[in-house]
Amino acid sequence: VWTRQLSLLFGATVYNFSLILAVFLAGLGAGSLVGARIARHAERADLALGWCQLGLLAAIPAGAYMIGYQIPLWEVGPTFLPEVSTSRGLRFLYDIVRCFAAIGPAALLWGASFPLALAAANTGESDPGRLVARVSVVNTAGALVGTILFSLAVVPGAGTHRGQQLLVAVAAVAALLMLTGGGRRRADESVSPVVGGPPAVVFGAAVLVVSLIGVWAVPRTPNGLVALGRDVGGWDTIAAYHFVEEGVNASVAVTDSDAGYRQLHISGKVVASTMDLDMRIQRMLGHVPALIHGAPRSVLIVGMGAGVTAGSFVTHPEVERIVICEIEPSVLDASNHFAVENHAVLSDPRTEVIYDDARHFLATTGEQFDVITSDPIHPWVRGAASLYSVEYHELVKERLKPGGVVAQWVPLYETDEVSAKSQIATFVGSFPNATLWNSDFLDVGYDLVLVGQAGRSRLDGDQIASRLLNDQRLWRSLDEVGLGSTVELLQTYAGQGRDLEPWLRDAAINRDRNLRLQYLAGLALDRQDAYGIYESIVGYREYPSDLFQVSPDDEAALLRVF
Known part of the structure; x- marks a missing residue:
């Protein structure tokens, strides 16, 4: 529960997951030291364990309140701790403090519970190893069952709010059992609660009331x-929420911004919207590879998002099969709020949805496709780098039909040049003739589309012009994002892999065995160097006369751009 919430608040990088785990384990360790000392001196370890569980009735709601309503206010910036905001090391240490303020008290109490449980379970056991093993097995089994239950059922079914209330209820039951039922410290001790007789009923009722208050106190x-x-600064820019769901793999929301754009949020960030710049990149991820191929019949879209990329293929009448591979079911539900923009792709009879991890699907299917377009979440999100690796690109290549085309999204924002180089060089290593296409209206850089094809590509401008002239639905889909003519489409060309060889020479290649990209990108999620990165790329761009086959008039117009 807290891992999900804190990864949203800090950013779901591999570093922040490590930070959250380290703080939690440190709290458990420190709590265990304190609990062991108490167990050595306490006359009744079972009652100490009960009081420890009672403390969780306050610590869990307090943690939820800190994560949702206090720690976000501690976000550093130009007006608050500016020296921390500009130092990566200080920012990491500061996030450790913020994390401990939220989950530290509960972690300490859970940590203290283990040695107290050992002492409470000791009924004169002559073999301490057997005692420790017995309690450890129960503790480990409980942790595994809890992890599976909360990950697969509680959080996606009831949400993190109800999940934390359930944690309070479990702690309340444990406290009630320990404090009113008692336990043995030694074999010759009798069982007695903290209070006996009629007062025990009153005490039990008091614990129950405190428990109910604890459950109620967990904030939404x-x-x-x-x-x-x-x-955090953007929380107040949302005008309306249309969909909010905490799924098995990610938290998903659909909102309207106060600027009037509809937005899709996954894992705490906007991944798609109806803003012109976002619509342009989403449409390009579908139309560019389809037009380069010329006549695709089967297409695979990795990552549904708002469905705009998948919906682009609906406007290509030659497409007979549209396969969407999406790992999070909530995203499909959210995409229905973009039915106009995605041409109601989920209702198209040619569409099939596969709920699966893209790597697993590609590795196990025997099907091949004319076009595979991949639009996963940002590479700084933990685990996403596996969809940007050499092995992934080689797997994609195996699933392409002869002459097939692959497209890959490349973000230039929330990253740095080192990370962008890694992503592009890794792709170019598998597709040496790769081309880059820029989605920015002003040709200054924001997102890129990487396009690869086995063998040399050749773009027939006359054929594209003929298709746009004779297919109004296709033309409209492109014209809505400023790509309604051959020149407008081809002038988004930003370069090709072989021209970038000097720039990519020192790039770190992202492989499955190291997933280097997620570590590089994770260090750069606060960077906004899109313009500088794009300038470096287009510095190697030349007019691709071997790629473009266009009319003299169109060529003259394109040469003025390049």
Whole structure:
């Protein structure tokens, strides 16, 4: 529960997951030291364990309140701890403090519970190893069952708010059992509660009341946390929430911004919207590879998002099969709020949805496709780098039909040049003739589309012009994002892999065995160097006369751009 919430608040990088785990384990360790000391001196370890569980009735709601309503206010910036905001090391240490303020008290109490449980379970056991093993097995089994239950059922079924209330209820039951039922410290001790007789009933009722207060005190998870996570300043820019769901793999939301755009949020960040720039990149991820191929019949889309990329293929009448591979079911439900923009792709009879991890699907299917377009979440999100690796690209290549085309999204924002180089060089290593296409209206860089094909590509401008002239639905889909003519489409060309060889020479290649990209990108999620990165790329761009086959008039117009 807290891993989900804190990863939204801090950013779901591999570093922040490590930070959260380290703080939690440190709390458990420190709590165990304190609990062991108490167990050595306490006359009744079982009652000490009960009081420890009672403390969780306050610590768990307090942690939920801190994560949702206090720690977001501690976000550093130009006006608050500016020296921390500009130092990566200080920011990491500061996040450790913020994390401990939220989950530290509960972690300490859970840590103290283990040695107290050992002492409470000791009924004169002559073999301490057997005692420790017995309690450890129960503790480990409980942790595994809890992890599976909360990950697969509680959080996706009831949400993190109800999940934390359930944790309070479990702690309350444990406290009630320990404090009113008692236990043995030694074999010759009698069983007695903390109070006996009629007062025990009153005490039990008091514990029950405190438990109910603890459950009630757990605050709701803020919608702003689910939607925008670490972008705390943006929480107030949302005009309306249309969909909020905490799924098995990610938290998903659909909102309207106060600027009038509809937005899709996954894992605490906007991944798609109806803003012109976002619509342009989403449409390009579908139309560019389809037009380069010329006549695709089967297409695979990795990552549904808002469905705009998948919906682009609906406007290509030659496409007979549209396969969407999406790991999070909530995303499909959210995409229905973009039915106009995605041409109602989920209702198209040619569409099939596969709920699976893309790597697993590609590795196990025997099907091949004319076009595979991949639009996973940002590579700084933990685990996403596996969809940007050499092995992934080689797997994609195996699933392409002869002459097949692959497209890959490349973000230039929330990253740095080292990370962008890694992503592009890894792709170019598998597709040496790769081309890059820029989605920015002003040709200054924001997102890129990497396109690869086995063998040399050749773009027939006359054929594209003929298709746009004779297919009004296709033309409209492109014209809505400023790509309604051959020149407008081809002038988004930003370069090709072989021209970038000097720039990519020192790039770190992202492989499955190291997933280097997620570590590089994770260090750069606060960077906004899109313009500088794009300038470096287009510095190697030349007019691709071997790629473009266009009319003299179109060529003259394109040469003025390049």
